[in-house]
Amino acid sequence: MIATHSFKGRRVALFGLGGSGIATALALKEGGADVLAWDDNPDSVAKADGEGIPTGDLRAADWDRFASFVLSPGVPLTHPKPHWTVELARGAGVEIIGDVELFCRERTLRAPDAPFIAITGTNGKSTTTALTAHILKSAGRDAQMGGNIGRAVMTLDEPRRDRYYVVECSSYQIDLAPSIDPTAGVLLNLTPDHLDRHGTMQHYASIKERLVAGSDTAIIGVDDSYCLQIADRLERAGRHVIRISKRLSLTDGYFADGTNLMEAEHGRYSRVGFLEGIGSLRGQHNAQNALAAVAACLKVGLDLGEIQAGLESFPGLVHRMEQVGRKDHVLFVNDSKATNADAAAPALSSFPRIYWIAGGLPKEGGIESLRGNFSRIARAYLIGEAAPAFSATLGEAVPYEISGTLAAAVEHAARDAALDTGGEAVVLLSPACASFDQYKNFEVRGEAFRQAVHAIEGVTPIGGKGP
Structure with missing residues (x-):
């Protein structure tokens, strides 16, 4: 736990x-803050009481006495x-902050030189965060990973100069x-997302942009117009910017040339890594993730040999x-986290011969966007509520069967793929659907x-998840 000494004696x-809220409250309490916590869910309040966290309805509190207000990221701030x-x-004029802000202040107070890599973007941030932390750990560094992935940020080990933090935001x-x-600071890409929470x-x-502006x-990543404009704007403001691209040959920065990871310096190119034969990093999207990890790890002092070893061992x-x-x-590839068509596209674009298991609770738009x-797809195996709609979209373009259940789909896809004589065949679960019609969540579906x-x-x- 990171005890938040920077709030000692403050209400x-x-x-x-x-x-994460309970972890944050305990970190504040451990650091000597006078905490008053609340939740709209009585069960959550009772759980906090059981952890020894002071609770009370904030509607009745004297807000003029509070120095700060810590809000859970899942609670609407603006929209x-x-x-x-x-x-x-x-x-009451009270600042509104979150757990990542508490972490940043504690690092500044106690170990401002502790290497800190923060990663965001619409897509790919979890893979990039996990990959970056893996490279650091495989190189023998004390790497702490958390934030929007794995552990709540305030449950990480306390800041010190030789401790590396990799935080998904x-x-x-960030708000x-x-x-x-x-x-x-890494900004991978931007496409419309969470507009119900951010408005536009x-x-x-x-x-x-705030994450990279403060780095x-x-x-x-400069493969979309939003990020390109941000990179241009920060460079004009005198910030140190490293551009990465999964498809462009840059004059300066890092880019992918097939499976080769390249560095450009004033138009002169050199290879800084490669992804050939690394099954966990197939596809252009993973080339972007790997480039970001390479650039970040170089920034915090690793050498190319350490980085390549980490890329090759990434699970x-x-x-x-x-x-x-x-x-x-x-x-056999488990892509159960692909709960809509956009999320399924990277896996479908990464393999040449696919026996595709798809379906579940359908999302708006179906799979039409995957037609390219x-x-x-050698054959599709359709499951769940989406099966009739998906079969209509596939039509005569892709042979398919309505398997109904995941167990039947796996059995039939494995049988058909075994008979394929065209080289490597991939039985791919990439549902392009939510799981709720048949499973509690995508994790349970993937485990099945x-x-x-x-x-x-x-x-x-x-x-590491064998039987």
């Missing part, structure tokens, strides 16, 4: 008592309308972290293009896929 209000606690805080968290100041794309982009070095994220097994020429990848694959006679498990 702090806190709203939101989920897992669709501010939460009632936000209105009370603003009315959502737009919600509550006005002094965020990473050693290396311009506002959403401006929030993401010693801003690492920015991938669970449920995100996760290789779970192989039988002869058939590879239909030529890669893994278990079904590992039950096939002759399959060799891959990774």
